[in-house]
Amino acid sequence: KQEVTQIPAALSVPEGENLVLNCSFTDSAIYNLQWFRQDPGKGLTSLLLIQSSQREQTSGRLNASLDKSSGRSTLYIAASQPGDSATYLCAVSWRNTDKLIFGTGTRLQVFP
């Protein structure tokens, strides 16, 4: 069964810290992996999309890496800010399916 797991489930850090969110997936034959942000009571905002042929993607203070062989992706957030507080979701699509499978997310709180 194709599954996505995110650790930790929750994280609380002081402003300014660099932090790493983890995502692991079964079955390395992925098509792509996408990181989303979700604010409380809101929809999902796409942050970064990594295709299976890529190793990483960067957008501003965000960097996402992909290691298919180990079934892992990390989202690195540099110099965290209170505005980064949200739930971060990892989602994977595999080559033999048209579906996107989500992890249960990491709830991040950055305090001043």
Add this chain to the structure above:
Amino acid sequence: DAGITQSPRHKVTETGTPVTLRCHQTENHRYMYWYRQDPGHGLRLIHYSYGVKDTDKGEVSDGYSVSRSKTEDFLLTLESATSSQTSVYFCAISEADRVGYGYTFGSGTRLTVV
């Protein structure tokens, strides 16, 4: 989100009544999806469509049906609503047959079954 809208945004309904949620896109994307989001379960796929009149089940399809008569509209129907279907429902679109595609999500419909 731009290009994809869900209606209604909020709905309260009684147990046993049918409910239809609508997803409308202006992107002409081939693929459309319905997810539900519940605490402790994350987002789970209900049904998806890969073209007009072409639909398939996701992992939590029991009690739900879908229809897609036009590229731009994907309807989710709860045939007889139950309290376990209280949830937030998200629609998504993608061009899953194009290299490098991503997914775009709507703002969600919060459904309460009383």
